[in-house]
Structures are given as C-alpha cells and as structure tokens.
Amino acid sequence: MKEYVVGVDLGGTKILTAIADLEGNILARVRKDTEAQKGKDAVIQKIKDTIYEVVEKVDLDLSQVKGIGLGVPGPVNIKEGSIKHTPNLDLDNVNIVEELKDLGIAVFLENDANAAALGEKWFGAGKEAENMIYVTISTGIGGGIIINKEIFHGAGDAAGEIGHMTILPDSEIKCGCGNYGCWEAIASGTALSRMGREAVEAGEETLIGDLVTDSSEINGEVIAKAFEKDDKLAKEILDRLASYIGIGMANLINIFNPDTIVVGGGVSYSWSLIEDGVTSEINKRAMSSLTNNVEVVLAELGSDVGVLGAVATALSEVKLEI
Ligand SMILES: [Zn+2]
Structure with a gap:
C-alpha cells in the first residue's frame, strides 16, 4: 500500500x-x-x-x-x-x-x-544543500540550521535563534528579547523602517518623507522607492542594513561552514538593492576558506x-x- x-x-x-x-x-x-x-x-x-x-x-x-x-x-x-x-x-x-x-x-x-x-x-532553494542556514528577515530575523541534511535542535530544541546574536554591543536599540544590539533589532525590516523614520524625523535631507503622509508609514518599500529615485540617504540606509546583514551572515559562515545560506522573508524582495553590500561584508569578515564554499541564495517557496x-x-x- x-x-x-x-x-x-x-x-x-x-x-x-x-x-x-x-x-x-x-x-x-x-x-x-x-x-x-x-x-x-x-x-x-x-x-x-x-x-x-x-x-x-x-x-x-x-x-x-x-x-x-x-x-x-x-x-x-x-x-x-x-x-x-x-x-x-x-x-x-x-x-x-x-x-x-x-x-x-x-x-x-x-x-x-x-x-x-x-x-x-x-522543495526550494536548498535542494542540493547538506549544510544550510535558513535566514528569514521580516519584522524580526529567524532561522533554522541544517547540518548533514537534518535540523540542528540543540540541547533544549531552541537552536537557531540567530536573530538574537549581538552585532552592536554598545547599541541603544533594545530588542524584543530584552538585549541591546541584537541582529534582528538592527538588521530586520523593522530596523529598516526605523532607520528611515529616524532620518526623516531628524530633518535629514531625503525624499523618504515626501513619499508618505506620515512618518509612521515609512517602511522598506518606501525606502526602496526613494533609492530608485537616487536618494542619497536611502542608499546610505540600505548600505547600513546590508552591512549589518552581512556581519551576521559572516558570523554564521565562520561558525557553521554552510554550503548554502537561504534568505527568505520580506527583505528578500529588496535583495537586489542590498546583495552587493551583503556580499562584500561577508567577504570582508568571514574567512576566505569558508566564503569560497558558500552560496547565498534567495528562498523559493514564498x-x-x-x-x-x-x-x-x-x-x-x-x-x-x-
Ligand atoms: Zn534579541
């Protein structure tokens, strides 16, 4: 049967x-x-x-x-x-x-x-992968670690909380977990919106504020739109986001030596705007013996x-x- x-x-x-x-x-x-x-x-x-x-x-x-x-x-x-x-x-x-x-x-x-x-x-972007890290970047950053084709669960089934590794130890940005400077606090979609909002509220020269009626409406999409209109500040914000994402990925690469990192979540829609920045940060910070073997690809399952x-x-x- x-x-x-x-x-x-x-x-x-x-x-x-x-x-x-x-x-x-x-x-x-x-x-x-x-x-x-x-x-x-x-x-x-x-x-x-x-x-x-x-x-x-x-x-x-x-x-x-x-x-x-x-x-x-x-x-x-x-x-x-x-x-x-x-x-x-x-x-x-x-x-x-x-x-x-x-x-x-x-x-x-x-x-x-x-x-x-x-x-x-x-079913998706990691079909060929044996050692893979799934990174989902939306309102927060979550993940899953696959070692030898199986999920690594850790001692208390809690492994993979990659969004809560500290990236900026002196940051004043508080994470939902209570810590400061976590990856998801500074490199998520929420963080991207916050960077745009803060810039507009500080009166910096940018188109971002012109694209919304209220600064609370500023999100990744709005910042991407400003970027496409050659807005310098939008580019700076996206570069900063790319750099933070790259730092976290470099840490993961140094620890796990994955063959594939699959990137999912809302930020993947703006991937073309940040991919180069992410890649250069990874190459700067992860060891070359590891970066030579890893591919960073977009999730396929939506x-x-x-x-x-x-x-x-x-x-x-x-x-x-x-
Ligand atoms: Zn946290």
Whole structure:
C-alpha cells in the first residue's frame, strides 16, 4: 500500500494542511481559518478536521498516512511533543502530540522557522544543500540550521535563534528579547523602517518623507522607492542594513561552514538593492576558506514555505525511519 505524509502549518490566523506522497509530490491542500479566539479545544479539533479533509480529498485512508509534520509559531519541546509558547494561540504548554494521538499517526512537531528551513531544503532553494542556514528577515530575523541534511535542535530544541546574536554591543536599540544590539533589532525590516523614520524625523535631507503622509508609514518599500529615485540617504540606509546583514551572515559562515545560506522573508524582495553590500561584508569578515564554499541564495517557496515546511518535517522523519 502506498504511503503518504501530511503537513500542517498552524498559524495565528490560518491552518494550512497538505498531503504528499513520499516523493514529495503535493496531492491536495486544505486551508481553514484558525479562529484562535474559540480557544484551545476548537483549534485542536480544527487541526484534525483539516487532516481528515485533506486525506478525503485524495480518496485515501488515514491508515496510509505515515506521519504528520506540524509547524507551530513559537518554541517547542520536541521530546515531550509540547508547545512551549505561541504568541496568538491559546496553546502554551499544551502537549499537542498527545492531543492528536487519537488520529493514530506519528506526529512530528517543529517550530515554524525550522520547518521553513526544511521546506527550502526539500522543495526550494536548498535542494542540493547538506549544510544550510535558513535566514528569514521580516519584522524580526529567524532561522533554522541544517547540518548533514537534518535540523540542528540543540540541547533544549531552541537552536537557531540567530536573530538574537549581538552585532552592536554598545547599541541603544533594545530588542524584543530584552538585549541591546541584537541582529534582528538592527538588521530586520523593522530596523529598516526605523532607520528611515529616524532620518526623516531628524530633518535629514531625503525624499523618504515626501513619499508618505506620515512618518509612521515609512517602511522598506518606501525606502526602496526613494533609492530608485537616487536618494542619497536611502542608499546610505540600505548600505547600513546590508552591512549589518552581512556581519551576521559572516558570523554564521565562520561558525557553521554552510554550503548554502537561504534568505527568505520580506527583505528578500529588496535583495537586489542590498546583495552587493551583503556580499562584500561577508567577504570582508568571514574567512576566505569558508566564503569560497558558500552560496547565498534567495528562498523559493514564498508564502508556501509554512505548509511545505510542515510536509518536509514529516518527510524528513518518515524517510529516516524507512
Ligand atoms: Zn534579541
């Protein structure tokens, strides 16, 4: 009997579920609103409903599903099968693997950044990679570390918090984690918007302020637009961002000696504006014996990365077991 896996991307607003064969071909998908406000039990039931539905859609029996990958937004305890914390869901300290036990299928839990890394490894820009770092730069910076084709989880399943390495020790910019000068505090999309806003509010000469009605509207897109109109300050800001991103990547390259760094998240849309700056910073700071072997490439899965990452989470476990 042919076997399959299911991937569930649990988000604060949507649950995306897909079924794939063991070759990784996606056969069907289901998407439902999470309706997190209805509480824990309703969300768990909804996860189950998407699984039943997606299996039904392709006329299969639940017993043909060999494993379920579940990606959740937040830290997890993989050994216990529990979610430690999720910002927008009432699932803190819930043993989700236990809750899904009545499905009778092995459930493999993963945090969404690690799942995304696996998604890019199995289906996206990292297909050829063996040692890969996934870096997602949006409002924050997250990541996943793949060593010998597998996620590196660390002692407490918390490895990969790359956004919280200190880049500027004397910085006054406070990070969400409480530390100052973290990579995500100074090199994320949020940081980019802040740099633009501060420049405008300080009265510096730039077009950035002319492109919005209020400085609170300044974001990466606005700064990119100003850059395209040859705005000097926009270029300076993007150069600074590129340099900070490059410093963090150089650190990762020196530590992990990856063959591939996959860059995802909102900042990847402005990649052409910062790529040269990032590359030159990497070459300046990482050892040449390591930079010679690494490729920095853009993620390929876009908004699909969550659900494909969940499928990849299941595939990587099931394939190892076979
Ligand atoms: Zn931090």
